[in-house]
Amino acid sequence: MNSTLTITRREFRSNFDSPIAYVVIALSLLFVGWLFFSQFWTINRATVGPLFYYLPWAFVFPIIPAVTMRLFAEEKRTGTIELLITMPVRDRDVVLGKFLATLALIAVLLVLSLTFPYTISRIGNLDWGPVWVGYVGLLLEASAAISIGLFFSSLTENQIVAFFLTLCSLFALWAVGFLSSDTNGVLGNIISFVSFERRLSPFSRGLFDFRNAIYFLSVTAFFLLATTRSLESRKWK
């Protein structure tokens, strides 16, 4: 566990050594804030519903692909992966360390975004209960999305390729939800089952549903495992 935390600390810090994290977080918050408040004045009600609509979109493009693309791709390109792997650490410690560092970065972003509901609460009468549930949902969704980004970053040395693979996958998992209302039968059920949008929607309404939480956690576990296997595959190639 010590090794995992050592890697987490280094990885978290390295986010702030390049302008990418600052730029992506700042621009995303500005853009989401602009959309959120322009809707807020139209709705004229103390609700943060639009925030839970726009932030997941910002996760899909560009936040999660941008912050996960370099995680393994950069280490492979520069050769530092050989340092990590030949230290007395397990492959899964490396994967978990990078995952936790990125989740912490997204948590920072979510904490910063709390300024929106805080502003609303100063203007109107905001019920904070559903807001906290919505934030838990966002963190769960982010965790699943990060694990997918981590997986694609482990497949390639090219950050741009990792970015687009993650972007396309997350877009598909998010946008597929909009098809489910027009699709019936087995296909409709499958779409509802996998859709991030469908799974997050109850959280954004303040409903904590364990099934949805378990879904996001399962996706996270699956892709973390897949990333570990992908990393181990260097041994057999």
Add this chain to the structure above:
Amino acid sequence: MATDVMIHTKDLTKRYDNFVAVDRISFDVHRGEVVGFLGPNGAGKSTTMRILTCFISATDGVAKVSGFDCFDEPLEVRRVLGYLPQRAPLYPEMTVHEYLDFCADLRQLPSGDSRKKAVRRVVEVCGLNSFYQKEIRSLSHGQRQRVGLGQALLHDPPVMILDEPTADLDPNEKREFLTYLRDIGSSRTVIISTHNISEVEFACSRTLIIANREGKGGRVVADGPVESIRAQGGTVRYQVGVGAGESGKLPGARELRNALAELKGADSVTEIGSADDKSVKVQIVGAKDADLRAELRRAVSDKSWELLELRRELPPLEDVFRELTLAEDRRDRLAAAE
């Protein structure tokens, strides 16, 4: 496995689809040996090192470090290893201090005086003091290489595997590092891969040469102390220095060369520089199983010159290396043609 065998490989093989990178390599390295790992590019040196450091797995065969199996006990192997890959693995955004601290954390060196001491030792040995607080991105190639070396030495490992560690060092840094390596080598086990044969002659007590056959992987073609490998070559060198003698006239280099080239068994005669204007020097290459010294003496006295110097010596390691690795290629090409 005997207790002082620190690295053991037996029939180590690595295959990639249709390509064999390493072909049944077997060798043991004992405590107190500094082994120079030589071979042409693509012979499988880095692949062998990567198997020993558990970065990749062998397709077949056994690899053990300090008694631990590289496949079954990778964490134990990595704990006793210090490894510097071909490309120094550095994080450019970190300072040297932060980087060594990060490596010490990963190695789980206990914090406190012992860690400070370990870092101080590495800073001194690798000469990191003048740029210890600088970001790695601002360092020169040589400085980066020294930082990479620093991380490999940080935990004072009993076994070190260094893949071209001196590639980016200047001649003074190289000599300092090799001297250090030779000094610590008496109590440790070191494998050092390099293309610089003089480094092997200077620092290594033993040399392991691998070469690849066409379309097949690298295999061991020579293994032993430098002197015994030099003896494996098929030729010897004669250094001949001649003065004017009774003739009263110092022969020209060409004249001397022509006179000695007529000798049976002298494969080639080359002029070499003389330290003064009172002698002329040539080097003759002959077959190892013949001794030309008596004929050389006679040929010089026949011309009434004076023999000032005559030495018969083994060929330099570089020539034997070329002979062994080229011979492998040629042998296979001939076999394929048949």
